[in-house]
Amino acid sequence: MDDTVNRRQALPVRVIYTGGTIGMLPGEGGLAPGGDFAARLEKALATLPVDRRRALPARAVHSYSRLIDSSAVTPRDWHTLAEDIRAHRADYAGVVVVHGTDTLSWTAASLSLQLRTPGFPVIVTGAMQPLEAPGSDALDNLEGALRFAAEPGLDGVAVYFAGRLLHGARAIKEHASAADAFASPNARLLGEYRGAPRLFAPPRNTGPDADVVRLLTRAPADYGQVNQGEVARIVLWPGMAAWQLGAWLEDSRVAGALLELWGAGNIADDPALLEVLRRAGDRGKLMAAVSQCPRGRVAMGAYAAGQGLNRAGVLSGADMTPEAVYTKLVHLLALPLDSAARRRLFIAPWAGERSDD
Ligand code: ASP
Numbered sequence: 085m086d087d088t089v090n091r092r093q094a095l096p097v098r099v100i101y102t103g104g105t106i107g108m109l110p111g112e113g114g115l116a117p118g119g120d121f122a123a124r125l126e127k128a129l130a131t132l133p134v135d136r137r138r139a140l141p142a143r144a145v146h147s148y149s150r151l152i153d154s155s156a157v158t159p160r161d162w163h164t165l166a167e168d169i170r171a172h173r174a175d176y177a178g179v180v181v182v183h184g185t186d187t188l189s190w191t192a193a194s195l196s197l198q199l200r201t202p203g204f205p206v207i208v209t210g211a212m213q214p215l216e217a218p219g220s221d222a223l224d225n226l227e228g229a230l231r232f233a234a235e236p237g238l239d240g241v242a243v244y245f246a247g248r249l250l251h252g253a254r255a256i257k258e259h260a261s262a263a264d265a266f267a268s269p270n271a272r273l274l275g276e277y278r279g280a281p282r283l284f285a286p287p288r289n290t291g292p293d294a295d296v297v298r299l300l301t302r303a304p305a306d307y308g309q310v311n312q313g314e315v316a317r318i319v320l321w322p323g324m325a326a327w328q329l330g331a332w333l334e335d336s337r338v339a340g341a342l343l344e345l346w347g348a349g350n351i352a353d354d355p356a357l358l359e360v361l362r363r364a365g366d367r368g369k370l371m372a373a374v375s376q377c378p379r380g381r382v383a384m385g386a387y388a389a390g391q392g393l394n395r396a397g398v399l400s401g402a403d404m405t406p407e408a409v410y411t412k413l414v415h416l417l418a419l420p421l422d423s424a425a426r427r428r429l430f431i432a433p434w435a436g437e438r439s440d441d
Contacts (some may be wrong), residue, residue, distance in 0.1 A: 299420070
């Protein structure tokens with residue numbers, strides 16, 4: 085092990101508590117984010133068997149003043165979190181982001197795209213049950229996340245949940261209530277925790293190239309507002325009419341769209357529908373498509389109607405998750421780039437979020 089690794093391991097792990105069920109306490113109106121997370125975490129960790137307690141890294145908890153249910157997270161929060169992680173990076177071995185599970189995979193995808201942190205793990209975790217609930221999954225998730233955040237040889241952003249380490253830009257929440265609620269349908273597991281962390285995957289591309297990172301760190305102060313609703317998520321349904329698609333795409337506030345197509349990248353062969361897409365493309369809207377199927381990839385052009393998508397300039401999201409496409413469109417639209425650069429950067433992988441073979 086070289087000196088840098090030794091030095092890094094001597095540092096504590098930073099735990100950023102943002103809210104979510106994991107830290108919620110019962111109140112009059114139901115569960116709500118609870119405070120004093122540092123003391124509650126230590127109390128819970130103290131119940132672990134002594135060998136597992138000793139194996140934990142030193143930690144420092146930072147609780148956000150606005151603790152939220154993750155359904156209220158916005159692009160501004162993704163940006164603030166990335167800035168926060170960057171600003172304190174030198175003082176810590178790694179970071180655990182404690183987050184609500186509902187939009188955890190969106191935050192993880194955004195952080196994967198925004199951060200370039202070789203040799204510095206950022207582990208996003210949460211729980212389906214509050215920390216103090218009987219039989220809660222919270223303590224197991226926090227223990228594993230802390231261990232991975234101090235793991236030499238791991239870098240980039242990952243999701244840790246129910247014993248499994250998933251690629252941060254490849255994860256989705258696929259179950260509404262089970263403890264193993266997260267999966268990465270198009271990517272291999274990065275690791276597993278069974279009493280000790282085990283890493284499977286070789287080192288990964290750890291973030292966007294330096295030029296993109298420089299741009300991302302200079303994103304405007306009104307980032308959140310600029311991007312609220314700028315990117316629409318449009319999931320096709322049988323019988324979707326051109327006026328319905330147009331209700332989104334013809335609104336001048338919509339600057340980009342994630343389109344969730346049928347199967348391998350198909351859309352109804354309806355000239356009016358394709359015309360709406362073509363007009364949006366002509367107006368420079370940044371549009372990218374994935375499949376509604378969680379596994380596999382889109383290959384637009386396999387069907388005749390798919391050719392219309394290509395003509396409208398809809399970019400292929402290949403095997404990306406909807407989360408990764410959506411957050412990438414948001415970040416690209418926040419950057420001071422021309423349309424050609426945005427399109428080029430969209431199809432280039434930044435952090436292993438897509439594979440094109
Ligand atoms: N509603 C919660 C949240 O996302 C759900 C959870 O944390 O499991 O904040």
